[in-house]
Amino acid sequence: xxxxxxxxxxxxxxxxxxxxxxxxxxxxxxxxxxxxxxxxxxxxxxxxxxxxxxxxxxxxxxxxxxxxxxxxxxxxxxxxxxxxxxxxxxxxxxxxxxxxxxxxxxxxxxxxxxxxxxxxxxxxxxxxxxx
Amino acid sequence: xxxxxxxxxxxxxxxxxxxxxxxxxxxxxxxxxxxxxxxxxxxxxxxxxxxxxxxxxxxxxxxxxxxxxxxxxxxxxxxxxxxxxxxxxxxxxxxxxxxxxxxxxxxxxxxxxxxxxxxxxxxxxxxxxxxxxxxxxxxxx
Numbered sequence: 311x312x313x314x315x316x317x318x319x320x321x322x323x324x325x326x327x328x329x330x331x332x333x334x335x336x337x338x339x340x341x342x343x344x345x346x347x348x349x350x351x352x353x354x355x356x357x358x359x360x361x362x363x364x365x366x367x368x369x370x371x372x373x374x375x376x377x378x379x380x381x382x383x384x385x386x387x388x389x390x391x392x393x394x395x396x397x398x399x400x401x402x403x404x405x406x407x408x409x410x411x412x413x414x415x416x417x418x419x420x421x422x423x424x425x426x427x428x429x430x431x432x433x434x435x436x437x438x439x440x441x
Numbered sequence: 442x443x444x445x446x447x448x449x450x451x452x453x454x455x456x457x458x459x460x461x462x463x464x465x466x467x468x469x470x471x472x473x474x475x476x477x478x479x480x481x482x483x484x485x486x487x488x489x490x491x492x493x494x495x496x497x498x499x500x501x502x503x504x505x506x507x508x509x510x511x512x513x514x515x516x517x518x519x520x521x522x523x524x525x526x527x528x529x530x531x532x533x534x535x536x537x538x539x540x541x542x543x544x545x546x547x548x549x550x551x552x553x554x555x556x557x558x559x560x561x562x563x564x565x566x567x568x569x570x571x572x573x574x575x576x577x578x579x580x581x582x
């Protein structure tokens with residue numbers, strides 16, 4: 311049995327006319343996938359993140375590291391940037407640049423893995439009040 | 442003095458940045474609402490962009506983050522190379538992918554991004570601008 315969270319569906323953007331309105335649509339390259347997803351900018355629907363399918367184990371590890379770094383100043387992760395991939399810590403470095411470089415060296419596909427600012431507050435919520 | 446200024450967009454402060462598509466020479470110019478109410482300096486994001494731009498231009502995914510206010514819920518942070526050529530600024534930047542940028546804009550420049558610079562209208566009401574943070578200190582006797 312496969313994990314739906316790890317499926318990446320190749321898609322392409324096409325111009326379509328739907329009910330007389332010209333629109334862009336994201337359609338699967340493989341026609342056996344019949345679902346058509348409209349551009350969210352035109353139709354208000356949330357787009358499927360078709361290129362970045364972050365594994366749940368990477369998100370879980372990121373959450374664990376983040377909570378440790380924020381609660382323990384002596385943690386090796388505190389104040390650092392961490393690259394995570396395939397459920398493991400790939401690198402603990404001092405900058406976002408270094409974290410992305412280390413991640414891409416270990417996992418060349420940009421849709422794999424993730425990087426976090428270990429001591430940042432991801433739980434928030436962070437308020438966005440537009441001026 | 443190096444300074445980048447832009448006319449107001451629909452009467453609101455605007456910043457124009459360039460996004461780089463990884464592995465190509467393609468650069469995309471994006472108009473961002475300059476929003477000092479967008480998060481805090483401690484927020485793990487500097488910009489908010491249309492999620493499709495994030496998917497196209499991101500070098501890496503980041504962690505999930507919770508927002509409230511104009512955007513509510515959980516959103517993914519991405520890492521994107523962002524440039525401001527007028528200020529010789531280029532940096533990998535944490536960006537939140539959102540569904541609907543503000544009308545007339547491609548996204549939002551949040552407070553963490555704006556606070557890297559001196560910002561404001563610099564005495565001209567029809568514009569908004571950024572300059573290096575040490576530039577204004579040099580002008581203070």
